[in-house]
Structures are given as C-alpha cells and as structure tokens.
Amino acid sequence: MDVVNQLQRQFIDYSASLHREGFLDDQFTQLQKLQDDNSPDFVVEVASLFFEDCEKLINNMARALEQQQGVDFRQVDASVHQLKGSSSSIGAMRVKDVCVAFRSFCEAQNREGCLRCLQQVTHEYSLLKNKLQTLFRQQILAAGGSIPVVE
Amino acid sequence: MTVEQIVSEGKDQFPIGMRVLAVDDDPTCLLLLGTLLRRCQYHVTTTSQAKTALKMLRENKNKFDLVISDVHMPDMDGFKLLEHVGLEMDLPVIMLSANGDTKLVMKGITHGACDYLLKPVRIEELQNIWQHVVRRKKKDRCNSGSKDKPHPDSGEDAGIGNVDNNGKLNKKRKDQNEDEDDERDENGHDNEDPSAQKKPRVVWSVELHRKFVAAVNQLGIDKAVPKKILELMNVEKLTRENVASHLQKFRLYLKRISCVANQQANMAAALGTADSAYLRMGSLNGLGNFHTLAGSDQLHNAAFRSFPPSGVLGRLNTPAGLGIRGLPSPGTFQLGHVQNSGNPTNDLSKLQSFVPGNHNTNILQGMPMSLELDRLQHNKSVGHIGELPTTDSTTVFPGSGSLVDARITGFSNNPLLGVTSNSLMLEGSSQQATSHTSVSAIGFQNGNALSDFTLIAPASNQLQDSKADSQGQASLINCNAGQIIRSAPQEWNAPRKDAPYQSHALINSSIPINSAMIQLGQCLDRNNSIFHRTTDLDSVGPLNFVDPLSIKHSEGDNYIMEPSVIEKEGYLMFQPRPHGSHVPDNTGSLKDLASAMMKQEDDFGCNGYSLRTSI
Numbered sequence: 080m081d082v083v084n085q086l087q088r089q090f091i092d093y094s095a096s097l098h099r100e101g102f103l104d105d106q107f108t109q110l111q112k113l114q115d116d117n118s119p120d121f122v123v124e125v126a127s128l129f130f131e132d133c134e135k136l137i138n139n140m141a142r143a144l145e146q147q148q149g150v151d152f153r154q155v156d157a158s159v160h161q162l163k164g165s166s167s168s169i170g171a172m173r174v175k176d177v178c179v180a181f182r183s184f185c186e187a188q189n190r191e192g193c194l195r196c197l198q199q200v201t202h203e204y205s206l207l208k209n210k211l212q213t214l215f216r217q218q219i220l221a222a223g224g225s226i227p228v229v230e
Numbered sequence: 231m232t233v234e235q236i237v238s239e240g241k242d243q244f245p246i247g248m249r250v251l252a253v254d255d256d257p258t259c260l261l262l263l264g265t266l267l268r269r270c271q272y273h274v275t276t277t278s279q280a281k282t283a284l285k286m287l288r289e290n291k292n293k294f295d296l297v298i299s300d301v302h303m304p305d306m307d308g309f310k311l312l313e314h315v316g317l318e319m320d321l322p323v324i325m326l327s328a329n330g331d332t333k334l335v336m337k338g339i340t341h342g343a344c345d346y347l348l349k350p351v352r353i354e355e356l357q358n359i360w361q362h363v364v365r366r367k368k369k370d371r372c373n374s375g376s377k378d379k380p381h382p383d384s385g386e387d388a389g390i391g392n393v394d395n396n397g398k399l400n401k402k403r404k405d406q407n408e409d410e411d412d413e414r415d416e417n418g419h420d421n422e423d424p425s426a427q428k429k430p431r432v433v434w435s436v437e438l439h440r441k442f443v444a445a446v447n448q449l450g451i452d453k454a455v456p457k458k459i460l461e462l463m464n465v466e467k468l469t470r471e472n473v474a475s476h477l478q479k480f481r482l483y484l485k486r487i488s489c490v491a492n493q494q495a496n497m498a499a500a501l502g503t504a505d506s507a508y509l510r511m512g513s514l515n516g517l518g519n520f521h522t523l524a525g526s527d528q529l530h531n532a533a534f535r536s537f538p539p540s541g542v543l544g545r546l547n548t549p550a551g552l553g554i555r556g557l558p559s560p561g562t563f564q565l566g567h568v569q570n571s572g573n574p575t576n577d578l579s580k581l582q583s584f585v586p587g588n589h590n591t592n593i594l595q596g597m598p599m600s601l602e603l604d605r606l607q608h609n610k611s612v613g614h615i616g617e618l619p620t621t622d623s624t625t626v627f628p629g630s631g632s633l634v635d636a637r638i639t640g641f642s643n644n645p646l647l648g649v650t651s652n653s654l655m656l657e658g659s660s661q662q663a664t665s666h667t668s669v670s671a672i673g674f675q676n677g678n679a680l681s682d683f684t685l686i687a688p689a690s691n692q693l694q695d696s697k698a699d700s701q702g703q704a705s706l707i708n709c710n711a712g713q714i715i716r717s718a719p720q721e722w723n724a725p726r727k728d729a730p731y732q733s734h735a736l737i738n739s740s741i742p743i744n745s746a747m748i749q750l751g752q753c754l755d756r757n758n759s760i761f762h763r764t765t766d767l768d769s770v771g772p773l774n775f776v777d778p779l780s781i782k783h784s785e786g787d788n789y790i791m792e793p794s795v796i797e798k799e800g801y802l803m804f805q806p807r808p809h810g811s812h813v814p815d816n817t818g819s820l821k822d823l824a825s826a827m828m829k830q831e832d833d834f835g836c837n838g839y840s841l842r843t844s845i
C-alpha cells in the first residue's frame with residue numbers, strides 16, 4: 080500500500096511538473112478524465128496516435144521544406160495546421176506553440192524560419208514523448224501493475 | 231451500454247443516443263472527438279474521409295441526426311462537405327477547426343453550418359449540440375403540419391427546405407431549365423417524411439423568399455448575415471440555420487446569374503430572335519434562361535417578331551436585352567422569362583413569376599413576373615430574383631439568369647418596373663437595328679403604358695447602353711404595361727436594336743407611342759390580370775415587351791398593340807404587377823409610366839431589368 084501510494088504520489092507529482100513546465104495543459108487533464116472503465120487505456124491510446132501522427136507530419140514537412148526547386152508552403156502549412164490541431168487536442172502545449180510560430184513563417188514563405196521551427200517541433204515532440212512515456216510507466220506502477228520486463 | 235441499447239433508447243431518451251457522424255482526417259482528434267461524444271452518450275460513427283462520410287449519409291439519410299466535420303481535410307474541403315450535406319440531406323452540420331478566424335467562422339455560417347467549434351473541443355460544448363437537432367426537428371414538424379402541400383403555401387415557412395432547395399440549388403447549378411418544374415414538385419413532396427428524423431424542411435415560398443430577398447437587399451448582400459436577415463424577416467419558426475443555408479444558396483445563385491448576365495448581354499441582342507429562342511428561355515429557371523436567350527441571339531429584332539407573344543416577354547428579359555448589356559447589375563432580375571411562347575409555359579407555370587405570358591395568350595399574362603418585380607423589392611440586386619414566384623422561391627431566382635435580379639428588383643416597386651428600369655433594356659443590344667426591342671414599353675403600368683412604350687421602343691436608339699433590346703423593354707412594362715404590351719407587341723421586335731434602354735430612355739424618349747401603345751394602355755388595365763397568372767410570381771413576370779416603341783424602328787411601326795400582335799412578336803411584356811400597385815388606372819399615359827419608371831430607376835438602380843424571358 081505504501082508503495083502504491085508512493086507511486087501514485089510520484090505519478091501525480093510528475094504529472095504536475097509536466098503541466099508546470101508547459102508540456103501539457105488542461106486539455107490533457109480532460110483526457111485523463113475521459114479515461115474510465117470503458118476505455119481504460121484511453122490516454123495511452125490517444126497519446127500513441129498523436130505520436131504516430133506527429134512523426135508523419137514532421138516527415139512531410141521536412142520533405143516539403145527540402146525541396147530545392149521550390150518549397151510548397153501551402154503543403155507545409157497544411158501539415159502544420161493539422162499538427163496544431165492534434166497537439167492542442169491532446170494538450171501538448173509546447174508543441175502547439177511552436178506550431179503557431181511555424182505557421183506565420185509559412186505564411187511569410189520564410190524557408191529558413193520554417194526550417195528552424197521544424198527543428199524546434201521535432202525537439203519538443205521528442206521531449207514530450209519521453210516525458211509521456213515516463214508518465215505512463217508511472218501510471219502503470221501506480222495502478223498497481225508492473226512494468227513488463229523484456230528479456 | 232451496448233450500441234444497440236443506445237440506439238433503441240435513443241429515440242426515447244433524446245438526446246441520449248443521438249446519432250452523430252464525426253469526420254476528421256486527424257486520427258488523434260477523431261479518436262478524441264469520438265470518445266467525447268460517446269461520453270455524452272451519443273451514438274457515434276467516425277470516419278476520416280469526407281467521401282466516406284457522404285457515402286454513408288447518402289445511403290441512408292435517416293441514419294444520422296447530426297454531422298460534425300473538420301474544416302481542413304485532404305480529400306474534400308469541410309465547407310464543401312457541409313454544402314453537400316445541407317443540400318442533399320438537410321442535416322445539421324457542425325464545423326470543427328483549430329483555426330478560429332472570424333472569416334472562417336463566417337464562411338461556415340454562410341455555408342449553412344449550424345455551429346462552429348474550435349479545437350481542442352471540450353466536452354461541455356459537445357454536450358449541447360443536440361439542440362441543433364431539436365431545433366430542426368421542430369421546424370420540420372411545424373412545416374409538415376402546416377403545409378403538406380406542394381405548393382408554396384404559406385405553410386411553408388422556415389424550415390429549411392433543403393430538399394427543395396437542394397434540388398433547386400443543384401439544378402440551378404446544372405441546368406436551370408428543367409429544374410423549375412422539379413423543384414416545384416419537390417416542394418410538395420419533400421417535406422413529408424416528417425417522422426424520421428427531423429427533416430423539417432423549410433419551404434421557401436415565394437412570400438418567404440421575397441422577404442428574404444428584401445432583407446438581404448436591405449442589409450446589402452455583403453453584409454447580410456443570417457442573424458440579421460432573420461431579424462428583418464421576422465418570420466416565426468424560421469431559424470438562423472434556415473436562413474443561413476438559404477443565403478448560401480442564394481449567393482451561389484447570384485454568382486451564377488452574374489456570370490450569366492455577362493453572357494446575356496450578348497444575348498440581349500439575340501432577344502430579337504424570335505420565339506423559339508425565347509421560349510427556351512422561357513424556362514424560367516431563370517438563370518438558365520439567359521443562356522438560352524443568349525443562344526437565341528436572334529433575339530433581336532427577329533426574335534421579337536417571331537417571338538410568340540409569350541415569348542416576347544421572356545425574351546426581353548433575356549439578358550441580352552435586359553440588362554445585360556448595359557443594364558444594371560446583372561443581378562437584376564430578369565423579369566420572369568417572358569418566355570411564354572410555347573415552351574415557357576412549362577416553365578412559366580413553374581416560375582410563375584416569369585412566365586407571364588408564356589402562353590401565347592397575352593403576354594401580359596405571362597408577365598406577372600414583371601409585376602413581381604415589385605415584389606421583388608426593388609433592390610436590384612439579388613434579392614429579387616428570388617421573388618420568382620414559384621413556391622420554391624429559392625429556385626426561382628430569377629431564372630433568367632441573365633437579367634437577374636437586379637432588374638427585377640427594380641420592378642418591385644414600380645409598376646412601371648418594366649419600363650423604368652433600364653432594363654428595358656430594350657436594348658441595348660444593338661443589334662437589332664430594327665427594333666430596339668427596348669421593350670421598355672412594358673413599363674406601362676396600366677394603360678399608360680402606351681406612352682411609355684413608346685419610350686421604350688424607340689428607346690432602342692436611346693437605350694443605348696443596355697442592350698436591353700427588346701428584352702429590356704419588355705420587362706419594363708410592368709404589369710400594366712404588360713397589358714399594353716400586349717397590344718403593342720409588334721413593335722417590339724423592331725426595336726430590338728440595341729437601344730439600351732435605359733430606363734431613362736424610356737422616359738425620355740417620348741416615343742411616339744403609337745396608337746398601338748394606347749391600345750396597350752387599354753390592355754393594361756389592371757394588369758394584373760395578366761400577370762397574375764402566377765400571382766405568386768412576384769418576380770417579374772416575363773414582360774412581354776411589346777414593342778410599341780419600335781415605332782421608330784423599321785420594324786413596323788405598327789404599334790398596334792393588339793394583344794395578338796404582341797404575342798406574336800413575342801414582346802416582352804411587363805407583367806403588370808399583380809398587385810397592380812402602381813399601376814394607376816389604365817389610363818395613365820406613358821408619361822406616368824415614365825415617371826414611374828424613373829422612380830423605379832432610382833430604386834432599382836439597375837438599369838436593365840433583366841426580364842427573364844421566360845420564353
């Protein structure tokens with residue numbers, strides 16, 4: 080029990096810190112609230128989807144920005160827009176903020192600016208992914224489960 | 231709770247179990263949305279493809295109560311999907327987007343969305359979306375209760391007559407001509423199926439549409455937002471959504487018309503061509519008409535002549551004459567296609583408004599449309615076209631595309647409508663040397679017409695710009711004139727020439743109204759008789775322009791306006807306004823008409839009335 084409590088506390092603390100640092104915002108809390116017996120893995124599911132989607136979009140953007148002939152800013156913008164939507168849906172605040180800046184560079188058709196933003200997005204995304212994975216691990220533990228060990 | 235349970239309970243425990251279709255290409259958002267909706271106890275179907283969504287909806291319209299769609303989607307624009315759903319299925323649609331720009335939100339509204347949510351969407355917002363379904367259901371119930379008839383009874387009111395509208399709208403887009411009929415029919419039937427879900431369809435009756443157009447004109451087409459329109463219209467049971475979707479359609483219609491109008495201008499000349507051409511135009515469908523008119527090309531002089539009486543009006547309207555050329559705003563409504571001639575009858579019946587003369591019978595009859603103009607409410611722009619009688623109202627949009635609205639609007643005010651407005655366009659279309667069709671004469675309102683006619687006819691010369699050629703002329707003759715026109719039909723042909731009949735032309739040109747005109751006056755008498763045909767038509771009835779004015783023209787000066795003549799010539803006669811409102815007793819002289827027209831001009835602003843030649 081104590082251990083569980085401890086783990087739970089750990090989880091809560093970690094979660095709070097993520098919020099504080101701006102990695103997650105209120106929306107994530109909403110997601111957590113949505114999780115219930117009917118959909119016990121809801122948050123993890125959504126997060127996983129988000130990561131997949133994020134990677135895809137980042138790749139798209141990188142490809143588009145690498146075009147030597149001429150960057151199709153509309154396409155980049157579309158990807159950024161979508162990323163913005165999904166990141167805000169999941170509560171990934173920092174990612175979303177970068178997207179906002181990214182969009183204005185797209186509108187200005189500023190390739191350098193876009194590339195910089197792309198880098199930033201990638202960075203934020205990695206950070207977030209790590210943190211969420213940690214959080215989920217803690218979640219499992221706090222729930223009384225155990226992290227499976229891969230031999 | 232299993233899905234089945236939900237479904238079965240849904241009906242009883244609404245909003246629980248409400249069936250929602252969620253569309254979003256972003257899987258994260260889609261999953262989130264679906265979960266949120268399920269948490270609200272709705273029955274959710276999700277898809278990431280808009281095309282799939284449409285397919286599902288088309289398969290069974292009754293399968294869903296509400297649609298939520300993202301704006302940015304790769305395979306289809308969210309607004310497009312919104313339009314489709316609104317038109318085909320009449321379901322409430324909620325837009326969803328990460329972008330909350332006012333412009334986008336406005337776009338959503340104008341396309342008929344009943345709500346616009348921002349991402350990330352919160353559960354609280356979703357908990358209330360069922361209200362949109364209830365609202366629509368309510369409207370349906372009211373509609374079905376009261377109306378049930380396929381005609382544009384007053385019963386239909388608010389309620390998004392999507393079905394009708396959709397049909398209409400679709401038709402309009404594609405092919406104006408036959409639509410009219412269909413639409414009318416649809417009105418009747420659509421609403422049924424009240425049971426199922428909601429589908430309260432608002433039938434946009436002529437009256438309703440007229441109000442709508444008036445409101446839009448008042449606000450200015452650019453500033454017309456559903457909320458304000460709704461307030462101005464002040465119709466019970468009409469929701470903002472109804473207005474929004476109707477507005478959307480209307481805008482599309484206008485766009486179409488303006489395109490057509492340009493083309494029509496040329497057609498105006500064609501107006502002269504006779505009957506057949508016009509008749510085609512007759513298809514009051516309005517928008518389409520112009521084209522046909524244009525095609526007829528001959529409209530000019532020739533047209534007039536041969537134009538069967540009914541046709542005359544129709545033709546005149548044809549864009550070419552009416553206004554297309556010089557006539558003001560393409561929007562002008564074409565006065566109901568005058569088309570009358572033969573073909574138009576079909577259309578006319580439908581259009582009611584336009585078709586004034588369709589039949590060979592007096593052109594004037596066909597004209598009701600012109601009178602309708604009054605109803606149209608002058609506003610030249612747009613709105614009026616809507617007046618077109620037909621029940622659907624929406625579809626009616628000035629069918630004659632070419633002349634479209636603007637002109638017509640002008641009409642609404644004055645009886646002279648036809649005449650005054652430049653639209654009489656008589657012509658503008660230059661071509662017809664002979665008749666400047668500036669039918670303008672039509673404006674006559676009761677009796678006076680004759681005098682006016684002359685104006686109109688000779689106007690051809692005068693008409694200068696608006697090619698209004700005959701067409702324009704015809705239209706002018708609003709109700710009263712219509713009658714006159716009848717009598718003076720013949721001349722119209724001649725005038726065709728381009729006398730771009732500006733309204734002033736009419737007035738100014740004191741065309742020597744031949745006796746024929748006078749006769750017209752007689753005919754006009756209370757116009758309404760002819761026009762009324764459609765009564766509903768508010769819109770400009772196809773003015774049969776009588777080309778009395780052609781006095782000048784070589785065509786023949788016989789203005790004799792015998793009704794028969796007119797018919798033959800296919801003048802555009804203005805339909806005397808059914809209400810006969812301005813029409814001062816028939817005795818009026820042309821001068822009166824002229825002045826009336828002048829007034830009208832001011833009102834309308836548009837020069838040419840696009841008389842729709844409902845041919």
